[in-house]
Amino acid sequence: MAAVEFETVIGLEVHAQLVTKSKVFCSCPAVYGGEPNAQTCPVCLGLPGALPVLNEEAVSMAILMGLATGCRIAPRSVFARKNYFYPDCPKNYQISMYDKPLCEEGRLEFELDGEIHGVALERIHLEEDAGKLIHAEEGGSLVDFNRCGVPLIEIVSKPEIRSPEEASRYLVSLRQVLRYLGICDGNMEEGSLRCDVNISLRRPGEPLGTKTEIKNLNSFKAVEMGIRFEIERQAGVLRSGGRIEQVTNLWDSGQKKLLTMRSKEYAHDYRYFPEPDLLPLDVDGAWIEKMRGALPELPLAREKRFREKYNLPAYDAGVLCAERGLADYYETVVSAGSDPKLAAHWVMREILEEIKSGAESEGASAPAMRAVESSVSDAFAFRAPVAAGRLAELIALVSGGVISNSAGREIFKEMVRTAESPDTIREKLNLTQVSGAKELEQWVADVIAESPDEVARYRGGKTQLLGFFVGQVMKKSAGKANPKLAGEIVKKMLEG
Numbered sequence: 296m297a298a299v300e301f302e303t304v305i306g307l308e309v310h311a312q313l314v315t316k317s318k319v320f321c322s323c324p325a326v327y328g329g330e331p332n333a334q335t336c337p338v339c340l341g342l343p344g345a346l347p348v349l350n351e352e353a354v355s356m357a358i359l360m361g362l363a364t365g366c367r368i369a370p371r372s373v374f375a376r377k378n379y380f381y382p383d384c385p386k387n388y389q390i391s392m393y394d395k396p397l398c399e400e401g402r403l404e405f406e407l408d409g410e411i412h413g414v415a416l417e418r419i420h421l422e423e424d425a426g427k428l429i430h431a432e433e434g435g436s437l438v439d440f441n442r443c444g445v446p447l448i449e450i451v452s453k454p455e456i457r458s459p460e461e462a463s464r465y466l467v468s469l470r471q472v473l474r475y476l477g478i479c480d481g482n483m484e485e486g487s488l489r490c491d492v493n494i495s496l497r498r499p500g501e502p503l504g505t506k507t508e509i510k511n512l513n514s515f516k517a518v519e520m521g522i523r524f525e526i527e528r529q530a531g532v533l534r535s536g537g538r539i540e541q542v543t544n545l546w547d548s549g550q551k552k553l554l555t556m557r558s559k560e561y562a563h564d565y566r567y568f569p570e571p572d573l574l575p576l577d578v579d580g581a582w583i584e585k586m587r588g589a590l591p592e593l594p595l596a597r598e599k600r601f602r603e604k605y606n607l608p609a610y611d612a613g614v615l616c617a618e619r620g621l622a623d624y625y626e627t628v629v630s631a632g633s634d635p636k637l638a639a640h641w642v643m644r645e646i647l648e649e650i651k652s653g654a655e656s657e658g659a660s661a662p663a664m665r666a667v668e669s670s671v672s673d674a675f676a677f678r679a680p681v682a683a684g685r686l687a688e689l690i691a692l693v694s695g696g697v698i699s700n701s702a703g704r705e706i707f708k709e710m711v712r713t714a715e716s717p718d719t720i721r722e723k724l725n726l727t728q729v730s731g732a733k734e735l736e737q738w739v740a741d742v743i744a745e746s747p748d749e750v751a752r753y754r755g756g757k758t759q760l761l762g763f764f765v766g767q768v769m770k771k772s773a774g775k776a777n778p779k780l781a782g783e784i785v786k787k788m789l790e791g
């Protein structure tokens with residue numbers, strides 16, 4: 296292998312919108328969507344004399360994320376003014392945290408290529424979101440202040456990420472943890488999860504190089520592609536003996552390329568100072584312990600438990616634990632008496648397939664619908680097409696030999712359509728598995744009579760054709776034959 300020419304050093308700053316009922320410093324609703332500028336008041340419009348009041352729920356959610364990532368929760372943190380002028384920010388400053396953040400020194404662990412990776416977190420702090428500019432096609436720009444004052448946490452990693460793939464995995468698992476905690480819906484398209492990337496290159500052994508920033512990365516794919524482009528660009532400059540300028544690049548998702556924007560501000564350009572309208576934020580031990588008690592089992596631990604307790608392959612455990620609601624559903628099926636492996640099979644194949652095909656047929660109108668109806672509980676709900684108890688009943692019918700596997704799949708489709716019990720459907724569709732020797736023997740005899748070539752090859756030693764015969768019997772019986780018994784009869788008739 297060739298020596299590494301450059302080492303890549305990547306740090307991520309992730310902004311996550313918290314799903315509180317109201318905004319972080321006023322009582323306006325914090326939900327997405329809604330008539331432009333309808334969810335505003337003097338505080339979030341920055342009118343003179345209006346004073347912020349801190350939302351306790353937002354602090355609790357930030358503490359929860361801090362605890363989930365092993366951060367130290369500061370007993371006292373301080374809000375600070377970050378001054379900048381931009382039309383999306385009516386106060387001309389954003390209330391954020393600067394040198395005394397709420398959470399410090401954490402770590403996020405995730406799996407990449409079968410190994411556990413850990414990325415250290417520098418800090419997690421609480422701040423307010425800005426409004427949204429809408430650039431009208433007919434010229435001019437409009438501003439919607441509904442988003443102004445929606446609570447954000449900013450999660451800042453240390454520059455420990457070494458590749459585009461690792462950056463993307465880090466972000467996927469950060470999103471997963473946020474959703475497990477139920478504090479951010481992680482919707483990158485709607486901007487409730489946003490990611491800025493810092494990148495620098497260095498020759499091995501040399502000090503850190505000048506870093507550049509990429510903003511506007513609105514999907515996991517954009518994060519990977521943007522980083523890859525920027526690595527190539529910086530390597531090109533360095534190879535030709537040039538110097539890296541400190542710039543901000545914007546990711547253009549339409550053209551899939553980076554646009555270099557402006558030289559980056561330094562922290563001192565923001566003239567941070569402690570926010571005079573808010574007291575320091577004191578968090579006592581009781582508050583922290585209360586939030587610790589509210590921590591759910593986190594994805595990585597849950598995956599490990601699924602592998603060990605249910606004896607599932609790593610892949611299956613990963614799929615089933617991708618969402619907390621899905622993992623809960625799976626465990627409800629198992630606790631209703633289903634064999635864990637069979638339950639995994641049915642949930643991953645039938646349930647997830649059904650959800651996927653349902654989402655596809657809903658089509659392009661789905662996001663708009665969601666915007667109107669969006670509410671906190673909606674964002675995290677796992678809507679199973681079939682109740683867990685009912686799926687367990689179906690699995691019991693299959694594993695007990697009452698119905699065949701293929702009849703089970705047919706009944707499943709009918710359960711989704713009618714919400715009837717599997718037993719009712721089995722009777723209605725007459726799908727009880729046939730295990731009677733007389734009927735099975737007739738089907739097998741018919742198949743043998745219709746397949747002289749296969750019979751000759753089977754008798755000539757090609758016994759793998761057993762599956763073919765059983766398949767034909769299943770077809771002839773409309774899925775009702777007991778495949779195991781049918782196989783035994785085929786053997787007996789062809790070999791006896």
Ligand SMILES: [Zn+2]
Binds near residue numbers: 323337338444
């Ligand atoms: Zn307001």
